[in-house]
Amino acid sequence: MSELTRVSETPRVTELEDGTKVYRTAQWSPPGCHGVGCGLRAFVKDGKLVKVEGDPDQPITNGRLCVRCLTLPEYLYHEDRLLYPMKRDRAYRGQPDKWERISWDEAYDIIVEKYRELTEKYGPDTVSVWTGTGREASAYQFQTCNQVFHSRTAIHANGGWSCVIPRQTAMDWLLGCAYVEYDGAFGFKDRYDDPRYELPRYMLVWGRDTLWSNPDGLFGHSTVDMMKRGMKVIVVDPRANWLARHAAYHFQIRPGTDAALAMAFNAVIIKEDLYDHDFVEKWTYGFDEYAERCCTMTPERAAEICEVPVEDIYAAARCLAQKPCTASVGLKTDQNPNTLQICHAIWGIFAICGNLDNPGGIKLGQTMLNGGSTGRKGVGMLVEEEDTNPIPIAGHDQYPAMDFIINTTQPDCTLDTLRTNIPYPIEFLFIQSSNFISSCITQQPMQWMEACRHKEFVVATDIFMNPTIQALADVVLPVSTSLEHEGIVTFHGCNQPGQFHALTKVLEPLGECKSDLEIMLDLDHRINPDRTEDAEKWSSPHAYLDNKIQNIPYTADPDTGEDMTYETLREWVYGRYEIPYYQYELGLLRADGKPGFKSPTGRVELWSTVKQHLGEDPLPYYEEPRFSKRSRPEWIDEYPLDFVTGARRPTSFHTEHRMIDSLREIRTAATVEIHPATAEKHGIGQGDWVTIENPWGKCQMVADITPIVKEGVIGCDHGWWYPEDKDAELFSVRKSSINSLMPWKEIGKLGLGSHYGALPCKIYRTEN
Ligand SMILES: Nc1nc2c(c(=O)[nH]1)N[C@H]1C(S)=C(S)[C@@H](COP(=O)(O)OP(=O)(O)OC[C@H]3O[C@@H](n4cnc5c(=O)[nH]c(N)nc54)[C@H](O)[C@@H]3O)O[C@H]1N2
Ligand SMILES: Nc1nc2c(c(=O)[nH]1)N[C@H]1C(S)=C(S)[C@@H](COP(=O)(O)OP(=O)(O)OC[C@H]3O[C@@H](n4cnc5c(=O)[nH]c(N)nc54)[C@H](O)[C@@H]3O)O[C@H]1N2
Ligand code: SF4
Numbered sequence: 091m092s093e094l095t096r097v098s099e100t101p102r103v104t105e106l107e108d109g110t111k112v113y114r115t116a117q118w119s120p121p122g123c124h125g126v127g128c129g130l131r132a133f134v135k136d137g138k139l140v141k142v143e144g145d146p147d148q149p150i151t152n153g154r155l156c157v158r159c160l161t162l163p164e165y166l167y168h169e170d171r172l173l174y175p176m177k178r179d180r181a182y183r184g185q186p187d188k189w190e191r192i193s194w195d196e197a198y199d200i201i202v203e204k205y206r207e208l209t210e211k212y213g214p215d216t217v218s219v220w221t222g223t224g225r226e227a228s229a230y231q232f233q234t235c236n237q238v239f240h241s242r243t244a245i246h247a248n249g250g251w252s253c254v255i256p257r258q259t260a261m262d263w264l265l266g267c268a269y270v271e272y273d274g275a276f277g278f279k280d281r282y283d284d285p286r287y288e289l290p291r292y293m294l295v296w297g298r299d300t301l302w303s304n305p306d307g308l309f310g311h312s313t314v315d316m317m318k319r320g321m322k323v324i325v326v327d328p329r330a331n332w333l334a335r336h337a338a339y340h341f342q343i344r345p346g347t348d349a350a351l352a353m354a355f356n357a358v359i360i361k362e363d364l365y366d367h368d369f370v371e372k373w374t375y376g377f378d379e380y381a382e383r384c385c386t387m388t389p390e391r392a393a394e395i396c397e398v399p400v401e402d403i404y405a406a407a408r409c410l411a412q413k414p415c416t417a418s419v420g421l422k423t424d425q426n427p428n429t430l431q432i433c434h435a436i437w438g439i440f441a442i443c444g445n446l447d448n449p450g451g452i453k454l455g456q457t458m459l460n461g462g463s464t465g466r467k468g469v470g471m472l473v474e475e476e477d478t479n480p481i482p483i484a485g486h487d488q489y490p491a492m493d494f495i496i497n498t499t500q501p502d503c504t505l506d507t508l509r510t511n512i513p514y515p516i517e518f519l520f521i522q523s524s525n526f527i528s529s530c531i532t533q534q535p536m537q538w539m540e541a542c543r544h545k546e547f548v549v550a551t552d553i554f555m556n557p558t559i560q561a562l563a564d565v566v567l568p569v570s571t572s573l574e575h576e577g578i579v580t581f582h583g584c585n586q587p588g589q590f591h592a593l594t595k596v597l598e599p600l601g602e603c604k605s606d607l608e609i610m611l612d613l614d615h616r617i618n619p620d621r622t623e624d625a626e627k628w629s630s631p632h633a634y635l636d637n638k639i640q641n642i643p644y645t646a647d648p649d650t651g652e653d654m655t656y657e658t659l660r661e662w663v664y665g666r667y668e669i670p671y672y673q674y675e676l677g678l679l680r681a682d683g684k685p686g687f688k689s690p691t692g693r694v695e696l697w698s699t700v701k702q703h704l705g706e707d708p709l710p711y712y713e714e715p716r717f718s719k720r721s722r723p724e725w726i727d728e729y730p731l732d733f734v735t736g737a738r739r740p741t742s743f744h745t746e747h748r749m750i751d752s753l754r755e756i757r758t759a760a761t762v763e764i765h766p767a768t769a770e771k772h773g774i775g776q777g778d779w780v781t782i783e784n785p786w787g788k789c790q791m792v793a794d795i796t797p798i799v800k801e802g803v804i805g806c807d808h809g810w811w812y813p814e815d816k817d818a819e820l821f822s823v824r825k826s827s828i829n830s831l832m833p834w835k836e837i838g839k840l841g842l843g844s845h846y847g848a849l850p851c852k853i854y855r856t857e858n
């Protein structure tokens with residue numbers, strides 16, 4: 091394992107002739123992004139941000155930026171930004187003209203008073219901390235919830251916890267490691283030219299559109315960099331996105347049928363004896379049973395289920411059996427009640443072919459280091475801790491496996507709890523980076539709004555007013571942007587080789603904005619003035635960041651040999667670290683330091699003892715999507731189409747950026763992708779407003795007629811609201827709410843995976 095080393099000698103701050111200062115920094119949020127740590131050069135003149143460019147000295151992003159970062163000045167100085175704390179009488183929830191500016195002291199006094207009052211009445215778990223996806227705020231969710239408020243009610247309101255956690259659970263239970271990623275030579279100074287590195291022959295891209303999403307800390311264009319060097323991609327995606335159009339094989343599958351295809355790839359590799367016997371023998375558990383199960387899914391059967399050419403299944407499987415091959419596996423494998431089976435069969439392909447932790451294969455993650463949480467009963471190793479609190483965290487009574495997965499409530503059951511107060515009342519809401527009534531994280535967002543409307547106290551932290559805050563909050567706290575505060579951005583939570591970066595303050599915050607970290611510490615000082623444990627860490631933002639850096643294994647200052655500090659990292663801007671190949675041979679994956687994998691048997695569990703223990707089938711299986719034409723033939727006449735949702739757009743991060751004019755010029759309203767033949771059949775023209783409707787709800791979007799989708803499948807945007815509709819109810823949040831067409835609590839057996847697509851609908855032109 092290498093030490094952290096400085097990446098570039100370029101000074102952090104330089105000055106141009108006209109007095110403009112150029113600051114190098116790494117970006118996280120706000121505005122939202124997944125901690126990719128893209129390198130920025132922020133040009134500041136007379137204390138004002140005038141321009142942002144990419145930083146060529148960031149060796150992974152090499153100066154490339156998305157349009158969202160290029161429009162940072164517009165975001166930063168937008169007239170709608172929240173600049174001061176505000177309060178509103180609870181009786182006026184939903185009313186825009188009742189907000190009143192207050193001081194930070196008054197805001198904190200209100201919060202602390204409510205905290206005392208409500209926890210006395212209902213117990214500490216009544217406090218809930220709500221976070222969305224991996225923005226910087228989410229790195230503080232568990233600390234804020236567990237350590238500041240002493241509550242267990244951390245909430246991520248995503249049906250079936252359908253983002254990353256299902257994928258990561260499968261990695262943990264089957265591969266016995268933390269988050270995995272493709273090997274993009276991220277930790278090497280000379281990147282792809284390092285002699286230890288080998289370019290993958292094929293990358294299997296599954297339900298992930300990295301060029302537009304840069305997901306989970308990954309710089310998506312690294313896939314293209316690798317393609318330019320000769321790597322080929324095999325894409326599984328119902329939409330023909332850019333990667334699919336440049337693929338050796340594109341499987342344009344029927345939405346939601348993924349497990350069938352993954353099992354069939356295994357079947358070909360096993361039947362044709364293309365797998366790595368040595369690896370299977372030495373390092374896997376349950377191969378024979380796994381092989382037998384996968385072989386029940388013949389390529390012919392999968393081709394019929396997924397509606398793809400059978401010969402392509404054979405051909406692509408043969409490619410994937412080669413060495414090295416890698417995979418880029420994304421969100422759509424989470425958003426499916428069949429999720430654990432999909433992931434099981436996908437990782438199985440790479441395990442049986444020995445493409446784990448080899449150069450150019452799948453890079454195994456070491457451990458969660460970035461404020462993440464593992465289940466309170468210990469993941470993978472099945473350590474059952476004695477339960478001191480007899481009341482389960484909300485939803486863990488119905489889905490006890492959640493105890494082994496993550497320390498949050500089970501999202502779908504949280505809605506029950508909010509309504510029924512069982513197992514305990516949730517009356518204090520601390521909303522920290524989730525606009526959950528805006529067709530985004532929740533399914534049936536209006537039901538969530540109703541369930542929260544009468545809660546005793548709601549406080550939110552954000553950059554802009556949004557429908558959720560307008561509908562529910564009593565106090566709102568203004569958050570500073572990424573350029574106005576300090577922090578660190580860790581590459582894939584530091585469990586993958588790569589970089590970590592200083593997020594540096596290049597401007598004084600506008601108005602009275604504070605960072606999430608500052609807010610968390612301020613609250614801590616008021617709620618826990620006598621903190622003794624880790625008191626130094628909680629004393630200031632710098633102390634907190636120093637502690638965070640020092641808890642990462644690769645960090646010691648190479649010059650002094652002493653603990654690395656935030657100040658040193660800030661001057662470096664980026665630091666790099668390597669993680670060796672073949673960690674399972676070196677004993678780097680297990681807590682006991684022995685060779686092997688962090689699973690109960692110490693091997694890759696093709697037959698999963700954890701799944702078995704938790705009451706799930708230990709082997710992968712295919713489940714037909716619950717609302718498909720095959721499951722519900724009686725719906726076909728009324729709802730002849732299937733929809734998928736959530737394709738990422740470079741112009742927005744979920745519900746964010748809707749107020750940025752130059753981004754709205756590129757995408758003016760929510761759009762629905764419709765195949766030309768489908769459009770013709772329904773009398774729909776390019777740019778028409780259409781209504782999309784199904785048994786759960788309806789919404790409206792603008793038609794984009796395009797062959798990117800197959801006939802019969804439509805692709806719908808998510809996350810829309812219209813900040814310009816200031817006089818309309820909650821910024822017209824209901825208008826384009828595709829999430830109101832999604833059933834709630836249709837999830838996998840263990841509480842993971844839900845339908846954010848593969849659902850039936852009809853469309854028709856909307857007359858106005
Ligand atoms: N139909 C459909 N729905 C989906 C998806 C899909 O594919 N299809 N994807 C789902 C997925 S994977 C996810 S993870 C969820 C995401 O859902 P969320 O993460 O809840 O996203 P938003 O609703 O945009 O809420 C984010 C809010 O945080 C604010 N914010 C941004 N940065 C910061 C920050 O650093 N600090 C603070 N305090 N606030 C900040 C933003 O201004 C915004 O108001 O959406 C899900 N929703
Ligand atoms: N610009 C931008 N970037 C983002 C976000 C954002 O809102 N905007 N959100 C962030 C978040 S929270 C996340 S989780 C990541 C997600 O990022 P990714 O993991 O890359 O996932 P998506 O971009 O949602 O891409 C999913 C792809 O799966 C396809 N798909 C749809 N249904 C199915 C299916 O049934 N099976 C298969 N195999 N494929 C299917 C879609 O057509 C799409 O091309 O992106 C992050 N990055
Ligand atoms: S992925 Fe795009 S939006 Fe996110 S930090 Fe990098 S350049 Fe900015």
Ligand SMILES: [Mo]
Nearest residue numbers: 223253254421
């Ligand atoms: Mo996500």
